[in-house]
Every structure is written in C-alpha cells, then in structure tokens.
Amino acid sequence: MVPTMTFDEYRALVEAAPVMIWRAGRDAKCNYFNETWLAFTGRTQEQEAGDGWAEGVHADDLDRCVAYYLDHFHRQRQFEMEYRLRRHDGFYRWIFDRGVPFEVDGTFAGFIGSCIDVQDRKEAEAKRRTTLAMVAHELRTPLAALQTYLDVIQAKTVPVTDPSAFDKVARQVQRFARLIDDLSDTARIEGGQQLAASKKAMDLGTVGSRVAGTYQEIVPHRAISLCFEADIAPGLYPMFGDPDRIEQVLVNILENACKFSSADGLVTLRISHDGDAHRVVVCDRGLGIAAADLPLVTQPYFRASNASANRYPGVGMGLAITKEIIAQHGGQLAITSEPGKGTEVIITLPRSP
Amino acid sequence: MKPRLLIVDDEPDLVDSLVMALEDGFEVHTAKNGRIALDRLTAEPFEVVLLDLMMPVISGEDLLRALDGKPHPPVVVLSASRDLHETCVRLGVTHYLQKPFRLPALLAKIADARRGASGSGTSRA
Numbered sequence: 007m008v009p010t011m012t013f014d015e016y017r018a019l020v021e022a023a024p025v026m027i028w029r030a031g032r033d034a035k036c037n038y039f040n041e042t043w044l045a046f047t048g049r050t051q052e053q054e055a056g057d058g059w060a061e062g063v064h065a066d067d068l069d070r071c072v073a074y075y076l077d078h079f080h081r082q083r084q085f086e087m088e089y090r091l092r093r094h095d096g097f098y099r100w101i102f103d104r105g106v107p108f109e110v111d112g113t114f115a116g117f118i119g120s121c122i123d124v125q126d127r128k129e130a131e132a133k134r135r136t137t138l139a140m141v142a143h144e145l146r147t148p149l150a151a152l153q154t155y156l157d158v159i160q161a162k163t164v165p166v167t168d169p170s171a172f173d174k175v176a177r178q179v180q181r182f183a184r185l186i187d188d189l190s191d192t193a194r195i196e197g198g199q200q201l202a203a204s205k206k207a208m209d210l211g212t213v214g215s216r217v218a219g220t221y222q223e224i225v226p227h228r229a230i231s232l233c234f235e236a237d238i239a240p241g242l243y244p245m246f247g248d249p250d251r252i253e254q255v256l257v258n259i260l261e262n263a264c265k266f267s268s269a270d271g272l273v274t275l276r277i278s279h280d281g282d283a284h285r286v287v288v289c290d291r292g293l294g295i296a297a298a299d300l301p302l303v304t305q306p307y308f309r310a311s312n313a314s315a316n317r318y319p320g321v322g323m324g325l326a327i328t329k330e331i332i333a334q335h336g337g338q339l340a341i342t343s344e345p346g347k348g349t350e351v352i353i354t355l356p357r358s359p
Numbered sequence: 360m361k362p363r364l365l366i367v368d369d370e371p372d373l374v375d376s377l378v379m380a381l382e383d384g385f386e387v388h389t390a391k392n393g394r395i396a397l398d399r400l401t402a403e404p405f406e407v408v409l410l411d412l413m414m415p416v417i418s419g420e421d422l423l424r425a426l427d428g429k430p431h432p433p434v435v436v437l438s439a440s441r442d443l444h445e446t447c448v449r450l451g452v453t454h455y456l457q458k459p460f461r462l463p464a465l466l467a468k469i470a471d472a473r474r475g476a477s478g479s480g481t482s483r484a
Contacts, residue, residue, distance in 0.1 A: 139441045143413070146439035147370055150458035154376035157462035161380075171379075178372060319413040 026101075026121040028059070032114065034079045043121070048094025064090035064098050075105070082107045082114055088124065099125040137307045140321045144185055147319075152178035188323045192306045195330050203248040203334060210243035210252065210284050210355065211236055214277045217256040230264045236277035243277060243284045246358045251331045256286070258324040259351050263290035265318065266349070279357075283337075286353040293318075294345040303341065304329040312345060361386040362406035362473070367396040367422070368437070369414045373458075377409065380462055393417025397425055405432045407473050412438040412446065423450050433472035437465075 011019070020027060026043035030036045039054045047054065047062050054062075063071055067089035078085035084106040090098040105119035155175050191201050218234035256275070263273040267290050276287040295303060299310045306326040313320070332339045337355035364385040368374050369392055378387050388405070390396040394417045400408070408431075412419035419436065426434075436447055436455035447455045454472040456465060 142441050143439040146458045147373065150437075150439065150460065151370065151372040151376045153459040154373065154380050154462060158376065158380045161462065174372070174375065181372075314418075317413065317415045317418050 028119045028121070029116060030079070030105075030119075031116045034076060034116075037116075046093055046123070047091070062092040064092070066090075078105065079107075079117060091121075099123050100128045133307065137321065140309075140319065141185075141189065143319055144321055145182065148178040148181040148185070152182070188321075188327060191327045191330075192323045195326055196306055200334060201251070201327070201330055203251050203331070205246055205248050205335075207358065208245060208247055208249045208252070209241060210245050210247075210286070211238045211277055212240060212243075213249050213252050214238070214243075214256060214275065214286070217253055217260065218275055221260065230267050230271045230273055232260070233272060233274045234276075235274065238277075243279075244358050245284060245335075245355055247335045247355070248331075252335070252355075255328050255331050255353065256288075258328045259286075259288045259353070262324060263288050263292065263349070263351075265320070266290065266294075266313070267292035280354060282357060283354040284357050286355070288351045289348060291348040294347055294349055295341070295343040296345055300341060300343060304339065363388065363404065364407050364409065364469075365390060365396065365399060365405045365432075366409045367391075367393065367414070367419065368409070368411035370411070373411075380465075384466075393419060393422035393425075396422055400426070400431060407469055408432050408434045409469075410434050410436050412436060412440055412443075420446070420450060423452065427451075433475065435465075435468045435472050 021041040023040065023042060026046055027038075027040040028036050028043060029038040035056045036059055037055060039051060039059070044051065044054065047059075049058075049062070052058075060068060060072065071087060071089045074085060074087050084104070086102070086104045088100055088102050091101045093099050100123070101121045102124045103119055103121045105117045108115055108118050152175060155171060155178065159171055159175075194201055214234070214236055215238045218232060221232045221234075260273065260275065264271070267273060271291055274287070274289040276285075276289075278285050278287075293312060295310050296312055299308075299312075302308045303310060304325045305322075307322045308326075309320065309322045329339050332353055332355070335355055337353060340352045340354075341349065342352075343349040362385055364381060364387050366374055366377050366381075366387060366389045368377075368389075371391075374389050374391075378389065381387050385406075388399070390399055392414045396408070396410070397417060399405075410419045410422065417425070419438070423434070433454065434452065436443070436450075436452050437458055437460070438446075438455070439458040440446060443455055443457050447453075454468050456468055
C-alpha cells in the first residue's frame with residue numbers, strides 16, 4: 007500500500023530532492039524554484055521568479071535557450087536542453103534541463119522542469135575527445151612516414167634492394183606497435199590491472215648503459231646531448247626486475263626530457279647507489295612543469311597546461327606507465343620541476359642482495 | 360634548375376621519407392620548426408612550402424599567422440590532425456592533405472599549389 011504523505015512531507019520531498027526543480031505558469035513565467043535550485047544559484051525565490059532566472063544563464067546561451075523554451079512551451083511539447091548557469095560562487099556550470107507540460111483538472115497549467123549539474127560529465131567528455139584526437143594524431147604520424155617510404159619504394163625512385171629503405175619501414179612499424187602497446191598498458195592501468203612483466207635477476211647499470219648507447223635512436227636528428235654518469239662495471243647495480251620494462255622506463259623519461267628541451271639542450275642520466283636502493287636521476291633544462299600540474303603528470307592522458315597541443319603533440323601515457331612499472335618493481339618516482347628552468351626525475355629501485 | 364621546396368616538420372622520419380620522395384623533382388630543404396622556417400622564408404626564395412601544424416617553438420598555425428598579409432610561397436599543409444579541414448578553412452589554407460597520404464596525391468597538391476589554384480599565398484618567384 008502506498009503510504010499517505012502530508013502536505014509538509016510532499017513539500018520536503020520536492021525541496022530536498024537532489025535535482026533543481028522549477029515551475030512555470032500558463033504565461034510561461036517561472037513562479038517556483040525548489041531549495042536545491044536556490045542553493046545552487048545563491049539567490050532568493052523572488053529574485054528568480056518571472057524571468058529573473060535568466061539573469062544567471064550565460065550570455066552566450068541565453069537567446070538560444072529562451073527561444074527553445076518558448077517554442078516548446080507554446081506547442082506544449084516537452085524539451086531537453088543544456089546551458090551554462092551561474093553558481094553561487096560566480097562560476098558557470100553546464101546544466102541539463104528537462105521540462106514537461108503539466109495539467110490541473112485536465113487543463114494545461116504550465117511547465118515543470120528538473121535540472122542537474124553536468125559540468126563534470128562535460129569536462130570528462132571533452133577530455134575523452136581531446137585524448138582520442140591525440141591518439142589518432144599519434145597513430146597517423148608513423149603511418150604517414152610508412153606510407154611515403156612504401157610509395158617511394160613502389161615508384162622505384164630508390165633501388166628496392168637498399169636495406170636501409172626496409173629498415174626505415176620496419177622502424178615505423180615498431181613505432182606504431184609501441185603506441186599500441188602503450189595504449190593497452192594505459193587501459194590496464196586505468197582498469198587497476200598489473201602490467202605484464204617478466205622479472206629475473208638483472209643489472210640496472212647494464213640497462214642504463216644500453217639505453218645511453220642507443221640514445222641517438224631515441225631522439226634521432228636532435229642536437230640534444232646526453233651526459234651519462236654511472237660506474238657501469240657489471241654487477242654494480244643488481245636488482246630483480248624485467249629488463250625490458252626498466253629500459254622502457256628509462257626511454258620514456260629520456261624522451262620526455264628531450265621532447266621538452268630546447269633544440270641544443272643537455273640531458274643528464276645518472277645512476278648511483280642510495281643506501282639499499284639504486285637511484286636513477288634524469289635532469290633536463292627544458293620547459294619545466296607548473297607546480298599545480300606536478301601531482302597530475304603521472305595520471306593517464308594528463309597533459310601539462312604549458313605543453314600546448316599545437317607544439318608538443320602527445321597522448322600523455324608515458325609517465326603513467328613509467329610510474330606503474332616502477333611501483334610494480336617496489337620503487338618510487340619523484341619529480342621536481344621549475345617552469346622555464348627544467349625538470350628532475352628521480353627513480354629509486356630496490357637492490358637485490 | 361629544380362624548384363626549391365621547403366619541408367617544415369618536426370618528425371624526422373616523415374621528413375626523411377619526404378626528402379626521398381621529392382628530391383628527384385625538387386631542391387629539397389628542411390626546417391624542423393616554424394621559427395627556423397620563418398627565418399628561411401624571410402631570407403630565401405622557395406617555390407612551395409610543405410607545412411606541418413603541430414610543431415615546437417613556433418607551430419604551423421603561428422607560422423601561417425606570421426606570414427599572413429606578406430608575400431610568401433604557396434603552402435601545402437600536411438597534418439595528422441583530425442579536424443584538419445575545419446582548421447584549414449579557419450586559417451584560409453586552400454591546399455592541405457591529412458597524414459597519412461599517398462605520394463601521387465601529394466604531388467598533385469604541390470602542382471595545384473604551384474599553379475596558384477584557388478591561391479593560398481603569393482609566389483615570390
């Protein structure tokens with residue numbers, strides 16, 4: 007049996023509902039806003055009544071909203087629309103508003119509407135669109151080089167027996183595959199899953215030395231110098247880990263250091279002992295990261311506010327993967343930075359006995 | 360004498376592939392960002408420019424704005440951007456190709472640009 011509610015109980019239900027509710031009379035003027043609406047706008051019933059509510063609608067949305075509302079009102083048709091509404095703190099938030107006609111004693115009496123704040127959803131959608139556009143951009147880039155190499159080979163403007171032409175094709179395929187690997191690793195991180203790793207006894211110095219040796223392949227055609235500082239006698243930096251994943255960490259950090267360095271920058275890679283741990287430090291004198299962005303740079307798909315997409319394309323996967331690999335090896339990642347001065351990345355990894 | 364062509368792109372592999380593809384027909388020069396390209400375009404004559412949009416230091420968009428209103432060689436924009444068409448309409452660029460592209464399509468775009476089809480810039484030659 008449906009419980010009977012008093013008028014006050016009904017009123018409390020409407021006033022406290024976690025949606026913003028409004029009502030308009032037959033003249034299309036609003037004559038009621040619930041407490042949730044008034045708490046959102048920080049205004050009184052009297053201020054909002056009539057057309058007062060329209061003062062809070064963003065100027066860029068107002069004409070469109072009013073025209074849409076009146077058109078549906080006069081045709082007595084329900085509507086859904088989105089607009090920006092000024093919150094009590096002065097910030098505009100995107101609102102989803104659904105209005106339906108209602109009747110009293112079988113006669114059209116006006117409209118009742120409910121609104122929810124969809125700002126967070128809008129921002130998440132915008133971020134997803136940006137990320138997808140960046141992913142598409144990053145995937146198209148090696149494909150463009152690959153297609154051009156293949157067209158050149160097909161046009162036989164170079165002898166097809168030239169092995170370097172095929173090496174170049176292979177490098178684009180590897181680059182493409184690496185992007186796909188990064189995308190699937192990032193999806194695992196977002197799903198709270200471990201990354202695939204095959205751990206064994208290894209030497210960090212050997213991996214560091216190999217990465218430093220192939221540095222020119224990491225940043226081909228760039229004038230950025232690498233200063234590698236480590237005593238690399240075999241066995242000095244024993245640890246239990248996946249050498250391929252540790253190499254991926256070093257390559258990611260070095261790539262970032264180079265990407266955000268000026269054309270003739272200097273990047274330092276230093277490996278040393280730090281008590282019971284190994285310590286890897288990568289320094290650059292590049293763009294740097296704003297203090298507000300520092301805690302966010304290891305989140306998947308995050309892009310620093312000063313890394314404009316037009317100048318520094320990238321998806322924002324490298325540091326998220328790097329942090330996860332280090333965590334899976336029992337290590338820690340620390341980043342300090344000063345905008346305009348450079349960035350220092352410090353990785354500590356436990357040494358094995 | 361071969362016509363002088365300037366490739367402005369920060370992707371070394373793509374630049375390398377384009378040099379291989381175009382060096383038979385053009386005297387190919389390269390610039391890895393908009394700043395270097397702007398300096399070269401100010402100092403030297405080129406018949407055509409192949410321009411990427413996303414680049415460090417000065418982006419392709421910034422370079423086009425810097426060239427706007429000045430005599431400059433015709434530009435073919437090559438970009439992996441998803442909204443390339445909208446961007447080029449907004450920038451007033453007539454000749455553009457989305458990456459990846461086929462070589463014959465690129466050669467056709469270069470020929471169109473050099474003929475001044477729909478004119479995206481004035482040739483200095």
